[in-house]
Amino acid sequence: MIEQKVYVKNPEEVVIACPHCGLTRKANIRRHPESLKRAKVRCKCGKSFVVAFEYRQHYRKATELKGSCVVGSNTYGMTVKSLSLGGLGGVTSAYRKLKEGDMVEVEVVLDDHRRSRIRALCVVRQVGDHFLGVQFQDMDQESKRQLGFYLMP
Numbered sequence: 034m035i036e037q038k039v040y041v042k043n044p045e046e047v048v049i050a051c052p053h054c055g056l057t058r059k060a061n062i063r064r065h066p067e068s069l070k071r072a073k074v075r076c077k078c079g080k081s082f083v084v085a086f087e088y089r090q091h092y093r094k095a096t097e098l099k100g101s102c103v104v105g106s107n108t109y110g111m112t113v114k115s116l117s118l119g120g121l122g123g124v125t126s127a128y129r130k131l132k133e134g135d136m137v138e139v140e141v142v143l144d145d146h147r148r149s150r151i152r153a154l155c156v157v158r159q160v161g162d163h164f165l166g167v168q169f170q171d172m173d174q175e176s177k178r179q180l181g182f183y184l185m186p
């Protein structure tokens with residue numbers, strides 16, 4: 034039986050597309066928080082398929098990359114410890130200057146053969162002891178592309 038992978042962002046409104054005919058339907062799986070891994074679905078077209086629910090929104094890669102973040106007129110060095118399509122976490126002394134919800138400009142140098150630079154405007158989601166977790170808000174197309182390549186499992 035064909036298996037469809039579905040990324041769950043909002044459990045109350047999961048969009049499932051039939052791999053046979055393309056018909057989409059919405060499902061509410063809120064009653065099974067993160068426990069519903071697979072479900073067999075029978076479409077109106079008469080065919081059945083299996084849906085595999087994927088709850089992790091973004092593949093997160095453990096890294097040891099050089100980066101920096103700009104706070105006001107100061108630039109702080111950062112060691113990027115984890116990277117995903119949605120954001121990053123890193124060790125930096127800039128944590129002293131930031132709080133949750135602040136906006137910050139971040140640059141990361143990837144260790145791919147081109148030494149691609151990722152630049153993004155981010156919102157601070159987590160501040161710890163020498164630690165900063167940010168979510169990407171705005172990123173140029175080239176950065177998005179490089180990051181996408183870099184994070185391919």
Ligand SMILES: [Zn+2]
Binds near residue numbers: 054076077
């Ligand atoms: Zn169908």
